[in-house]
Amino acid sequence: MKTKRYILLSLSLLLVFAFALTACGQKPTEETKPAATEETKPVETEATAGTFLERAYAGEFKGTAVTMTGPFTDEDAVKFDNSVKAFEDATGIDIQYEGTKEFEATISVRVEAGDAPDIVDFPQPGLLKTFVNQGKVVDVSTFLPQSSFDNYNQSWWDMATMDSPTGSIVAGVWQRFNAKSQVWYPKDDFDAAGYQVPETWDDLVALSDQIAADGDKPWCVGIESGAATGWPATDWMEDIMLRTTSLDNYDKWTTGDLPFSSPEVKNALSLLTTLWDDKYVYGGREAIVTTFFGDAPTPMFDEPPKCWLHKQGNFITSFFPAGVQAGVDYDFFYFPPIDTQYGKPYLVAGDIMAMFNDRPEVRAVMEFFTTGASVKEWLAAGGALSPHKDASLDWYGDDVERGIAALVAQSTAVRFDGSDLMPGEVGAGSFWKAMTDYFSGSIDMDTALSEIDASWPH
Amino acid sequence: MSKKPKSAKTKSKLGSLLVNGILLLIVLLWTIPTIGVFVSSFRDPFDIQTSGWWSVFPHKEWVKIDEFKPADDLDRDSVMKIAGVSGTFAEFRAGILKPDGEKVTWVGNKRLGMIQIQEKKWVTRTKFTLDNYDKVLSGKKYVIKTSSGATKEFQGDNFSGALLNSLTVAIPATVIPILIAAFAAYGFAWMQFPGRRILFVLIVALLVVPLQVALVPILKDYVKLDLNGTFLAVWLAHTGFGLPLATYLLFNYISGLPRDILESAFIDGASHFTIFMRLILPLSVPALASFAIFQFLWVWNDYLVALVFIGAKPDVQVFTMRLAEIVGSRGNDWHLLTAGAFVSMVLPLIVFFSLQRYFVRGLLAGSVKG
Amino acid sequence: MKSVPDAKEKPTNILEWLISNLAGLFISVAMPIITFGVLIIVFKWLRATTPNTMTEKVLVSLVAIVWGVGGALILYLISNKVVEQLPPKWVKLLQPFIFVGPAVVILLWYLALPAARTFWISLFNRDGTQFVGLSNYVAVFTERDMLEAFRNNVLWIIFGASLSVIAGLIISVLADRSKFENLAKSLIFLPMAISMVGAGVIWNFIYEVKDVADPQIGLLNAIMVLFGGKPQAWTALNQPWNNLFLIVILIWMQTGYAMVIFSAAIKGIPEELIEASRVDGANELQIFFRIMIPYIMGTIITVSTTVIIFTLKIFDVVWVMTGGQFGTHVIATQFYRQAFTNQNKGFASAIAIVLLIAVVPVMIYNLKQFSGKEAF
Known part of the structure; x- marks a missing residue:
C-alpha cells in the first residue's frame, strides 16, 4: 500500500516538473550571456589595418560587449555612461558598467576566482599593483598605438608602470583625475567681508587669524569617512610635504624610503597641527574626526558663513548644497607655497583603467580611454578633470574646473596622492588611523608617526 | 477562573497591569529610534539636516521677530549697546536676554553680522513631504550638463525591478534549505549512526565560518560549472551559508519533541521516513516558521553574496544594491535612506506577520500523554 | 511493507x-x-x-x-x-x-x-608564495590592532550577547501573558527587518553630534544639551566606552531573534504544568524560574550558542557605524581589512581560523548536551 502511495507521489511530482518544464520551456532560451564568459580567443595580430579603436569605429566589433566594474555609483555612474554613449553608438560595442560599494572585496574575489570583468576602474593604484604582481593584468603597451602614448605627459605613464612576474608592464590607462591642491571659499561673502585671497603661507595664516579675530572659525575641516576615516588628513599632509621638502624626498616618502618619523614628515605634521587648532577649526579640534568629510564644507554656505575656508579635491563641489553657483557662491584659490624654493606643485589623484581579459573589443575600449573624447561629457557635467593632451579647456562645464585644469597644467610639478601609492596597510590603513587617533587626541605625534612606520609591510 | 477567590483576582489584575506596563516601556524604548526615522522619512531634506525629528511636535523655540544691521561705527571690540542691552561681541554672539524675555543675538561675524531680536514661541515644524518616497520608488533624477551646453535629465532605475529581483532571490533561497535542514536535524536527533557526533560538531563549528572565506573557492567552482551570474548560483550559495543555522535550530526543536510520540509510532510499525513526514514536520511548524523568517531576512538584506554571484547589472540587481546606490557616492542623502529603509522593511514585515500565526500554543497538546 | x-x-x-x-x-x-x-x-x-x-x-x-x-x-x-x-x-x-x-x-x-x-x-605569506608556518598566528596575537579587536569582541560578547538573550527572554515571557502580544512582538522584531544600511541611519539620528551652537539632530545629544551638557561624539571618542554605544545597536537588532525563538519554546510548555504549580501556590517568579526556565533550557542553550556566534562574527554594525575607526575594530572587520584592503591573504586566513578556534568552548558545551540525547 505504502509503496504504491510513494510511487504515486513521486510520479505526480515528476509530472509537476514536466509540466513546469514545458510551460516555461516554450520560450526559446537564447544565450544572452556576454561574450566575456566565452573562451578568450587569442587576438589575431594585425589582421586588419588600423588601431583597434579605428577598427571599432569601422564597425568591426559591432554587437560585442565589454564588462566593467569600479567603485563609483549613483550620479558618477550616470556621468560615465553618458560619456561613453557616443562611442557605443558609433561602434556598436556595449560597455556594461556596474559600480559597487564593496569594490575592494568584490574585485579581489572575482579576480582570484578567475571571474574578472574585462576592465576595472581603480581609484587607487595600490590595489591594482597587487593584481599586477600576481600577473593578472594585461600589459596595455603591447597594443596601444604611439598616438595614445603621446596623448599624456610621461609622468602619467610612469605612474602606470608596475612590476609583474614577466617584468615591468604598463598596467592601465588614466581616464580622469582629481586635483587636490586648492582651497574653496564662499566668494560672495568673502568679497563682501573684504578678505583677500592669500598668495603665500604667511598670508594664509594671517587670513586665518583675521577671520578668527572677526569672531568666526576660518577652517571647515572634517575627516570622518566610515572605514576610510582620516584620508582627508593624508591629503593635507601630502600637500604640506610637497611645499616643505623636495620632490625627491616626497617620492622617497611614498615608497617607504623616507620614514614617517623623519624630521621632514614631523615638520609637516607640526605645521598641520598649528592650523588644525581649536581657534581655527569650526567645531574645535574634536569635531575634525567626527565630521563627515562631505558635510564639512556645508557651514561655509550658511547665511552668514560659519567657516570660510575648505581644502579639498575638486570632486567636493558635488557635495556642496544644491543650487550654489560656481564663481558666485564659491570659488577656489591655490593652496599657497610654504617654502618658495619648492615651486608650485600640484597634488592629484586619479582613476586608472586596467584590463583583465584580452579581446579586440576590450583593446578598442582601452584605446578609447586614452582619448580626451572619453571624458568630454564628464568634463561638461563637472566633477572630473582630463589628463589627456587632446582635451580642450573649453570642454569644462564651468570656469572653476577650467581654472583648476589650467592651474594644474601650469604647475611646476604634478605629484600623485602619496597615500594611494603606499601599500594598503599604510596608505589605506595605518596612515588614516594614525591621523585620526592623533587628531582625536588619543595618541601623541611621535607615537602616531612611529606606528605608521611600524605598519609598513616587509 | 471564576472559582478563584477575590484576592487572587485583584492580584492577577495587578500582575497583568505590571506585565503590560513593563512591556510597554520596553517596546517604547525599542521603537523610539524607528519612530525617529519614520518621522524623518516624511521630512524635507534640509529640515532633516538642521533640526531634530522631534521638532515636528509642538515645542518652544527662539524665533526671529526683527533683524537689522549693526551701525558701521559701532566699536565691535569693546562693550556695545544694542537694542537696549549692552555687552561684548562674544556675549552678543551667545545672545543677551532682555528683561521682557526677548533675546538680542549677533548672527555672523564682526564684519557681516546682523542683529536679531528673538522671542520664544511655540513652533511646530510640520513641513511634510512624500518626495523622499517618490524618489526612492520611482528612481532618482539626475540633471546633468552636456557638452552642447544644454542640460539633460536622466532617470535613475526605479525600485520595483530590484524588489522583484530580491524576491526572486529570497524565496527559493529561504524554502530550499529548510527541507534539507529538517531531514538532517531529524537524522541527528533520532537516528543512530557512526560519525553522528563528529558531524554534528562540524555543523555547529561551521556556524562561525565567515562566509567571506568561501567566496573565492565557490566562485571558482561556479566559473567551472558556468553558474556565475545566475540566480541559481545565489540560491545555492544562500542554501549553503544558511544550512548550519537551519540544521542547528531545527535540531534543537526536533530533538526536544517528546520521545513517547516517536516510540508509539515505531510500535505501530512506522518507518523513520513516515514518522518524519507525518509526525515530525507538522509538529515542527513553529520552528520551521521561525527559521523561515530569519533566513528570509538575511537573504533579503544580503548585499555581498548577491554582488559576488550575480553582480550588479540593473536587470539582476537586488534591492540592497539599489539602496546602497541611493545612499550615493556621497553617503549623505539621509532623506532617501530613511524612506529606503522603510520601503525595504515592508516585505520582511509581511513575512513576519504571515508566519507569526504559526507560533501557536498547543501543537503538542493532543499528542502528549498526561 | x-x-x-x-x-x-x-x-x-x-x-x-x-x-x-x-x-x-x-x-x-x-x-x-x-x-x-x-x-x-x-x-x-x-x-x-x-x-x-x-x-x-x-x-x-x-x-x-x-x-x-x-x-x-x-x-x-x-x-x-x-x-x-x-x-x-x-x-x-x-x-x-x-x-x-x-x-x-x-x-x-x-x-x-x-x-x-x-x-x-594561513600558513603562507601574504600572496601565498612562501610557507611561513605559524608566523601569521603569532602576528594575530601580538599586533596592537588585533589585541584591540580581541578586547572589543570580549566586550561585545559580555554585553551584547548576554543582554540580547536576557532581553529576548524577558520580553517573550512578558508578551506571553499580555493581551498585546502580537503588537509588542512585532515592534520588538521590527529592527531585525531593517537592513544594516537603514539601521545605520536610524542610529545616526540617535548618536549624531553637531556643534554646540547648532541645533542637535541626534536624540541623545539633544537630551544632553537640554540638561545643560556638552554634545558628545558617542561612537568616536571616550574609547573604549564608545564600543558600548555600538553594542546597543546589536542588542536592539538581535533581541528580536532571541524573542521569536523563546516565544515558540514558551508556547510549547504545557499549560497544565503551569496551572498545576499555580494551584500549588507558586508565584509568577517561582513559575518563571522553576518551571519555565528548566523546561526551555535546551532552547536557551541554542539561542545563547547562536547569539554568541553571531556576536563573535559581528561585522556590519561596526563597518557601517565607524568602519573600525576610533578603536572599534572587531575580529571580523580586521579580517575584512586584511583580506581586501591590505590583500594580506595569509594574515586574513589566520584571523578566520582563530575565530573558528574561539568557538570551541561553545561547541564542547553543545556536545555535552548532544551526548545526553538518546536516539533510536
Whole structure:
C-alpha cells in the first residue's frame, strides 16, 4: 500500500516538473550571456589595418560587449555612461558598467576566482599593483598605438608602470583625475567681508587669524569617512610635504624610503597641527574626526558663513548644497607655497583603467580611454578633470574646473596622492588611523608617526 | 477562573497591569529610534539636516521677530549697546536676554553680522513631504550638463525591478534549505549512526565560518560549472551559508519533541521516513516558521553574496544594491535612506506577520500523554 | 511493507525473484535515473535562463522552488525507497545518511572545504608564495590592532550577547501573558527587518553630534544639551566606552531573534504544568524560574550558542557605524581589512581560523548536551 502511495507521489511530482518544464520551456532560451564568459580567443595580430579603436569605429566589433566594474555609483555612474554613449553608438560595442560599494572585496574575489570583468576602474593604484604582481593584468603597451602614448605627459605613464612576474608592464590607462591642491571659499561673502585671497603661507595664516579675530572659525575641516576615516588628513599632509621638502624626498616618502618619523614628515605634521587648532577649526579640534568629510564644507554656505575656508579635491563641489553657483557662491584659490624654493606643485589623484581579459573589443575600449573624447561629457557635467593632451579647456562645464585644469597644467610639478601609492596597510590603513587617533587626541605625534612606520609591510 | 477567590483576582489584575506596563516601556524604548526615522522619512531634506525629528511636535523655540544691521561705527571690540542691552561681541554672539524675555543675538561675524531680536514661541515644524518616497520608488533624477551646453535629465532605475529581483532571490533561497535542514536535524536527533557526533560538531563549528572565506573557492567552482551570474548560483550559495543555522535550530526543536510520540509510532510499525513526514514536520511548524523568517531576512538584506554571484547589472540587481546606490557616492542623502529603509522593511514585515500565526500554543497538546 | 527475500532463497530462483520484485527493481534502478535526469534538465534550464520580465521572473522562481524543494524531497524519497529494499541491517546503517547526507555534502562544499583551504592559506605569506608556518598566528596575537579587536569582541560578547538573550527572554515571557502580544512582538522584531544600511541611519539620528551652537539632530545629544551638557561624539571618542554605544545597536537588532525563538519554546510548555504549580501556590517568579526556565533550557542553550556566534562574527554594525575607526575594530572587520584592503591573504586566513578556534568552548558545551540525547 505504502509503496504504491510513494510511487504515486513521486510520479505526480515528476509530472509537476514536466509540466513546469514545458510551460516555461516554450520560450526559446537564447544565450544572452556576454561574450566575456566565452573562451578568450587569442587576438589575431594585425589582421586588419588600423588601431583597434579605428577598427571599432569601422564597425568591426559591432554587437560585442565589454564588462566593467569600479567603485563609483549613483550620479558618477550616470556621468560615465553618458560619456561613453557616443562611442557605443558609433561602434556598436556595449560597455556594461556596474559600480559597487564593496569594490575592494568584490574585485579581489572575482579576480582570484578567475571571474574578472574585462576592465576595472581603480581609484587607487595600490590595489591594482597587487593584481599586477600576481600577473593578472594585461600589459596595455603591447597594443596601444604611439598616438595614445603621446596623448599624456610621461609622468602619467610612469605612474602606470608596475612590476609583474614577466617584468615591468604598463598596467592601465588614466581616464580622469582629481586635483587636490586648492582651497574653496564662499566668494560672495568673502568679497563682501573684504578678505583677500592669500598668495603665500604667511598670508594664509594671517587670513586665518583675521577671520578668527572677526569672531568666526576660518577652517571647515572634517575627516570622518566610515572605514576610510582620516584620508582627508593624508591629503593635507601630502600637500604640506610637497611645499616643505623636495620632490625627491616626497617620492622617497611614498615608497617607504623616507620614514614617517623623519624630521621632514614631523615638520609637516607640526605645521598641520598649528592650523588644525581649536581657534581655527569650526567645531574645535574634536569635531575634525567626527565630521563627515562631505558635510564639512556645508557651514561655509550658511547665511552668514560659519567657516570660510575648505581644502579639498575638486570632486567636493558635488557635495556642496544644491543650487550654489560656481564663481558666485564659491570659488577656489591655490593652496599657497610654504617654502618658495619648492615651486608650485600640484597634488592629484586619479582613476586608472586596467584590463583583465584580452579581446579586440576590450583593446578598442582601452584605446578609447586614452582619448580626451572619453571624458568630454564628464568634463561638461563637472566633477572630473582630463589628463589627456587632446582635451580642450573649453570642454569644462564651468570656469572653476577650467581654472583648476589650467592651474594644474601650469604647475611646476604634478605629484600623485602619496597615500594611494603606499601599500594598503599604510596608505589605506595605518596612515588614516594614525591621523585620526592623533587628531582625536588619543595618541601623541611621535607615537602616531612611529606606528605608521611600524605598519609598513616587509 | 471564576472559582478563584477575590484576592487572587485583584492580584492577577495587578500582575497583568505590571506585565503590560513593563512591556510597554520596553517596546517604547525599542521603537523610539524607528519612530525617529519614520518621522524623518516624511521630512524635507534640509529640515532633516538642521533640526531634530522631534521638532515636528509642538515645542518652544527662539524665533526671529526683527533683524537689522549693526551701525558701521559701532566699536565691535569693546562693550556695545544694542537694542537696549549692552555687552561684548562674544556675549552678543551667545545672545543677551532682555528683561521682557526677548533675546538680542549677533548672527555672523564682526564684519557681516546682523542683529536679531528673538522671542520664544511655540513652533511646530510640520513641513511634510512624500518626495523622499517618490524618489526612492520611482528612481532618482539626475540633471546633468552636456557638452552642447544644454542640460539633460536622466532617470535613475526605479525600485520595483530590484524588489522583484530580491524576491526572486529570497524565496527559493529561504524554502530550499529548510527541507534539507529538517531531514538532517531529524537524522541527528533520532537516528543512530557512526560519525553522528563528529558531524554534528562540524555543523555547529561551521556556524562561525565567515562566509567571506568561501567566496573565492565557490566562485571558482561556479566559473567551472558556468553558474556565475545566475540566480541559481545565489540560491545555492544562500542554501549553503544558511544550512548550519537551519540544521542547528531545527535540531534543537526536533530533538526536544517528546520521545513517547516517536516510540508509539515505531510500535505501530512506522518507518523513520513516515514518522518524519507525518509526525515530525507538522509538529515542527513553529520552528520551521521561525527559521523561515530569519533566513528570509538575511537573504533579503544580503548585499555581498548577491554582488559576488550575480553582480550588479540593473536587470539582476537586488534591492540592497539599489539602496546602497541611493545612499550615493556621497553617503549623505539621509532623506532617501530613511524612506529606503522603510520601503525595504515592508516585505520582511509581511513575512513576519504571515508566519507569526504559526507560533501557536498547543501543537503538542493532543499528542502528549498526561 | 514488502518482505525482503531471504538471502538463502535468492540463488535458487533468480527469475522468480526478479519477477516478484519487478516493482522494487524498477524503483531502485529506473526511478533514480529518471529523477536525476529531470533534475539535471531543470538545472541546466535554470542555469541558462535569465528572466527579464516580471512574469518570467515569477515563473522562474516558482520553478526554482519546485526544483529545489521538490527535487530534494524526491531524492530523499527515492533514495530512502532504494535503501529500504535492502536487508534491515543495511537499512539501519544507511538510512541515517540519507537524512543527513545532503546537508553534510552541501556544507562540505560551501563551508567546510573553504574553511580547510583557509587554514592552508594561513600558513603562507601574504600572496601565498612562501610557507611561513605559524608566523601569521603569532602576528594575530601580538599586533596592537588585533589585541584591540580581541578586547572589543570580549566586550561585545559580555554585553551584547548576554543582554540580547536576557532581553529576548524577558520580553517573550512578558508578551506571553499580555493581551498585546502580537503588537509588542512585532515592534520588538521590527529592527531585525531593517537592513544594516537603514539601521545605520536610524542610529545616526540617535548618536549624531553637531556643534554646540547648532541645533542637535541626534536624540541623545539633544537630551544632553537640554540638561545643560556638552554634545558628545558617542561612537568616536571616550574609547573604549564608545564600543558600548555600538553594542546597543546589536542588542536592539538581535533581541528580536532571541524573542521569536523563546516565544515558540514558551508556547510549547504545557499549560497544565503551569496551572498545576499555580494551584500549588507558586508565584509568577517561582513559575518563571522553576518551571519555565528548566523546561526551555535546551532552547536557551541554542539561542545563547547562536547569539554568541553571531556576536563573535559581528561585522556590519561596526563597518557601517565607524568602519573600525576610533578603536572599534572587531575580529571580523580586521579580517575584512586584511583580506581586501591590505590583500594580506595569509594574515586574513589566520584571523578566520582563530575565530573558528574561539568557538570551541561553545561547541564542547553543545556536545555535552548532544551526548545526553538518546536516539533510536
